[in-house]
Amino acid sequence: MSEPSAPRDLGKSIPRSWLLVGMLILVARLVALLASAPDETLVGDEPYYDSLARGLIAHGTYEVNGLPSVHRPPGWPFTLSLIYRFLGDSRRSVIVVQSLFDIGTIFATSWLARRLFRSRLAAAFGFLLAASWPPFFRESLLLQTEPLFTMLVAFLLARFWVLTERPGLGIGFSCGVLAGLASLVRPTGLVVLAGLGLGWLVQSGYRALRSWKALVMVGVGVAVIVLPWTIRNYRVVGSFVPVAVGTGEQFFLGSLLETDGRWDHNVWWPIRDGVIRDEEARLGRPLSAVERDHVWLEHGRKIWREHPAESLWITAKRFWRLVALPVSAERLWLRMGFAIALVAIYALSIPLGVRGLASRDGPLGYAGVLLVMVLFYAIVSTSVYTISRFFEPVRTALLVLSAGALARPLERPYE
Numbered sequence: 001m002s003e004p005s006a007p008r009d010l011g012k013s014i015p016r017s018w019l020l021v022g023m024l025i026l027v028a029r030l031v032a033l034l035a036s037a038p039d040e041t042l043v044g045d046e047p048y049y050d051s052l053a054r055g056l057i058a059h060g061t062y063e064v065n066g067l068p069s070v071h072r073p074p075g076w077p078f079t080l081s082l083i084y085r086f087l088g089d090s091r092r093s094v095i096v097v098q099s100l101f102d103i104g105t106i107f108a109t110s111w112l113a114r115r116l117f118r119s120r121l122a123a124a125f126g127f128l129l130a131a132s133w134p135p136f137f138r139e140s141l142l143l144q145t146e147p148l149f150t151m152l153v154a155f156l157l158a159r160f161w162v163l164t165e166r167p168g169l170g171i172g173f174s175c176g177v178l179a180g181l182a183s184l185v186r187p188t189g190l191v192v193l194a195g196l197g198l199g200w201l202v203q204s205g206y207r208a209l210r211s212w213k214a215l216v217m218v219g220v221g222v223a224v225i226v227l228p229w230t231i232r233n234y235r236v237v238g239s240f241v242p243v244a245v246g247t248g249e250q251f252f253l254g255s256l257l258e259t260d261g262r263w264d265h266n267v268w269w270p271i272r273d274g275v276i277r278d279e280e281a282r283l284g285r286p287l288s289a290v291e292r293d294h295v296w297l298e299h300g301r302k303i304w305r306e307h308p309a310e311s312l313w314i315t316a317k318r319f320w321r322l323v324a325l326p327v328s329a330e331r332l333w334l335r336m337g338f339a340i341a342l343v344a345i346y347a348l349s350i351p352l353g354v355r356g357l358a359s360r361d362g363p364l365g366y367a368g369v370l371l372v373m374v375l376f377y378a379i380v381s382t383s384v385y386t387i388s389r390f391f392e393p394v395r396t397a398l399l400v401l402s403a404g405a406l407a408r409p410l411e412r413p414y415e
Helices: 016-035 046-059 075-087 091-117 120-132 134-139 146-165 169-183 189-203 207-237 247-255 265-283 289-306 308-324 332-358 365-381 392-411
Strands: none
Touching: 016 091, 016 120, 016 134, 046 075, 075 091, 075 146, 091 120, 091 134, 091 146, 091 392, 120 134, 120 392, 134 146, 134 392, 146 169, 146 189, 146 207, 146 365, 146 392, 169 189, 169 207, 189 207, 189 332, 189 365, 247 265, 247 289, 247 308, 265 289, 289 308, 308 332, 308 365, 332 365, 332 392, 365 392
8 A cells, every 4th residue: 555645634633623623532531430430330341350469469370269260361451450450349440541542443444544544634624523433432441452452543543544555574573563453352353364464465466475484473473472371371271372273252142042143141151051061960960161151162063054044044133232222221322322423423434445355556445455454353253242332442444434424525635
């Protein structure tokens, strides 16, 4: 992807008035987050992360109920333990740090929009879209992985653009490091990297393979980050676990006919635990974490073999839930408003991404890479239990494209 001639405003600085408004928006956002802070009751996955973080502080071990954990990668629990240690363990302390991760996402989105579309106006739209995107705000109120993971994904999107523009060993290595760090927060960080690589190959007509040395260094960067944790997992469970176990459980949950592939713990937990009890009774011994996950994976496969048509239909509905439905249905007006926002984002970003796929050179090329990545991520994620919350970290790619689409008729930032 070569640089276009005479970019319109890439060399111009952002006006100071814009910077002032941006800072005021970020301050107002933090105030709104703190004012919206829920009580200290832990919900969802929060107790698990809290337990891991407190264990790290108390005795320096990564355990739950006295047993080494391989069910969650260490990135967020380690981060949470640092927050507890230095800022206190109140929810407000966590919210402040989560908001800082959001700021990283906001600035990365704005930076990439400006570079990609050679437009300060696109940068401003990217900033505003990321700062006002409701799911980012919601997740910052919780003790969960999304803000940190989303920031690392946004950094990876921005860095990978640099790799497509100037393939180099150091740039490739840094992309791998970012992807590795993201995967240690949530394993799907590697799916983002694979989607970007696939997008570059498709968009460039496989000319990206000429930069194979840089691509090799991407892999080296991933290995440097992930390999130490993989070795630790082998030592504690005696099995090869690159990041974390859980794919089998998620696949089984997403395949369950009794719940239509949805989360219903009243139905899901007895079925999940029952298949483990049956297998342990058959073997006459307890199962390891890796063995349990394998049992769940096999039961999910069994459902697919015995009910292929129903499984395909559930998969299609999971894809829809992933990309188009908000998590909560408690307030219909909020759900409908978010659905309208999603339609607008897709209407703005998809045509631009399609144009990027047809553009071999120039700034639009990376738009095609981003579109392929988003589609790849959605398809891969749909193979397991999914809700829209799992998709939001890659929504930053669509926000970048939407920012360019909004800026184009006003400023004509790229040709």
